[in-house]
Amino acid sequence: QPTVGVLALQGDVREHQRVLTGLGAATLAVRTPGELDRVDALIIPGGESTTMWRLARTFGLLEPLRQRVASGMPAYGSCAGMIMLADRIEGGVTGQETIGGMDVTVRRNAFGRQVDSFEADLDFPALGATVPPLRAVFIRAPWVEKVGDGVDVLARVATGASAGRIVAVRQGPLLATSFHPELTGDARVHALFLDIVKEA
Numbered sequence: 672q673p674t675v676g677v678l679a680l681q682g683d684v685r686e687h688q689r690v691l692t693g694l695g696a697a698t699l700a701v702r703t704p705g706e707l708d709r710v711d712a713l714i715i716p717g718g719e720s721t722t723m724w725r726l727a728r729t730f731g732l733l734e735p736l737r738q739r740v741a742s743g744m745p746a747y748g749s750c751a752g753m754i755m756l757a758d759r760i761e762g763g764v765t766g767q768e769t770i771g772g773m774d775v776t777v778r779r780n781a782f783g784r785q786v787d788s789f790e791a792d793l794d795f796p797a798l799g800a801t802v803p804p805l806r807a808v809f810i811r812a813p814w815v816e817k818v819g820d821g822v823d824v825l826a827r828v829a830t831g832a833s834a835g836r837i838v839a840v841r842q843g844p845l846l847a848t849s850f851h852p853e854l855t856g857d858a859r860v861h862a863l864f865l866d867i868v869k870e871a
């Protein structure tokens with residue numbers, strides 16, 4: 672049975688581990704290159720991408736993370752984790768780096784100040800049944816500004832000022848969402864990721 676790591680430098684690590692455990696997956700908090708070596712797949716949680724980037728450098732994890740992702744390790748990033756998996760970001764702080772791997776441009780804090788946090792129901796056909804829709808929690812969330820040819824768009828905002836904005840993407844073994852499925856008690860996105868892990 673594969674071990675799914677959760678990058679535990681910063682952010683909502685325990686919430687992801689709880690969902691994984693609930694689905695019967697083995698999980699490990701990853702803070703060191705040695706711990707990264709022991710996992711078959713990795714979740715990068717929500718939090719603050721600038722802090723996560725700085726800590727990843729300090730802990731000597733940035734290059735090992737890049738190597739694992741480049742060599743095909745399945746990874747799922749939510750919110751700040753989506754930013755970390757993007758090849759290109761907009762609205763980053765000076766010098767901000769990512770792990771990369773997904774051929775996307777992600778805009779940080781894209782939904783603007785007036786809606787720092789909001790919830791929305793999403794149509795997410797890759798989850799199988801489209802009923803019920805996925806309740807998504809967005810917290811100072813990014814959106815995907817541009818996608819490369821190999822990237823599948825899995826969900827977009829349905830209504831309102833941001834209608835049509837891309838908030839979930841997949842490229843091979845890499846999955847990313849703008850929102851936080853670990854906060855809603857709906858395990859379908861994590862179940863999708865575990866399917867991707869088993870496929871890989």
Ligand code: GLN
Pocket residue numbers: 716717718719720721749750751752754779780810811812813
């Ligand atoms: N705004 C944060 C960032 O830029 C992401 C917020 C989140 O993960 N909830 O990293």
